[in-house]
Amino acid sequence: MxxxxxxxxxxxxxxxxxxxxxxxxxxELSVLAWLLAVFLGILxxxxxxxxxxxxRAAAVFYVEFFRNVPLLVWMFFWYFGxxxxxPLAIREWLFDHGAEFWAGMFALGVYHGARMSEVIRxxxxxIPKTQFEAAVAIGLTTFQAYRLVIVPIALRLIVPPATSExxxxxxxxxxxxxxxxxxxxxxxxxIETYTARAIEALxxxxxxxxxxxxxxxxxxxxxxxxLAIPGLITRGG
Numbered sequence: 283m284x285x286x287x288x289x290x291x292x293x294x295x296x297x298x299x300x301x302x303x304x305x306x307x308x309x310e311l312s313v314l315a316w317l318l319a320v321f322l323g324i325l326x327x328x329x330x331x332x333x334x335x336x337x338r339a340a341a342v343f344y345v346e347f348f349r350n351v352p353l354l355v356w357m358f359f360w361y362f363g364x365x366x367x368x369p370l371a372i373r374e375w376l377f378d379h380g381a382e383f384w385a386g387m388f389a390l391g392v393y394h395g396a397r398m399s400e401v402i403r404x405x406x407x408x409i410p411k412t413q414f415e416a417a418v419a420i421g422l423t424t425f426q427a428y429r430l431v432i433v434p435i436a437l438r439l440i441v442p443p444a445t446s447e448x449x450x451x452x453x454x455x456x457x458x459x460x461x462x463x464x465x466x467x468x469x470x471x472x473i474e475t476y477t478a479r480a481i482e483a484l485x486x487x488x489x490x491x492x493x494x495x496x497x498x499x500x501x502x503x504x505x506x507x508x509l510a511i512p513g514l515i516t517r518g519g
Contacts, residue, residue: 287482291482297477300472304467304487305466305490307465307466311390311455312452312455315390315391316451318391321395322392322399330403331407332424344399345396348392348396349396349400353393356389356393357458357460360386360388361461382462386457386461390455390458393454394450394451401443402440405435408439409432409436414432438511441502445503449495452495453491456491470484470487
């Protein structure tokens, strides 16, 4: 092997600033998409367990549709398909304020919201029915029982599978490079192009993703231990 490593390319020139900007964009994209995914996941996951058939059917359609559509196709749809449908003023504002970023964020959030929904549903279904019956017995409506009792308990039970899905979202944010979002993978490819040092650039990106994911998993393991409910565990997820 005659290849000579030159790790200094990662902090010389603009490489360091590109990597930093890529990390910040990846985190910003992932956090916003995660918030959307959690909201949609809680809503659709709860609706999948209610007895009112139309609401349950709508939630099932949402989950099954996005579980069976590739993320890349959905991202292209948001970036190339949605803007022409918007009013001219909104479309111009978007393209002046990073349309590719918002398209990537919505694509990630909606896609992973469907997957998060399954996690939420498994958490709700792992709760003994007596919890819901007791909540109704003390005078709570179905909505109040879900909001005040069922969903809070489910969220404590699903920390491990929800963490796994959150890490998948973080890693899938790299797909946003296909619509020119300057996230971490985009920036490592840019460093590779300008320095002709593919191994060094891609190794840097790999290590950064690894550090981010391991760091998040470590924090969430502590959260899991803190929120654990003795005697209750999730089924599936």
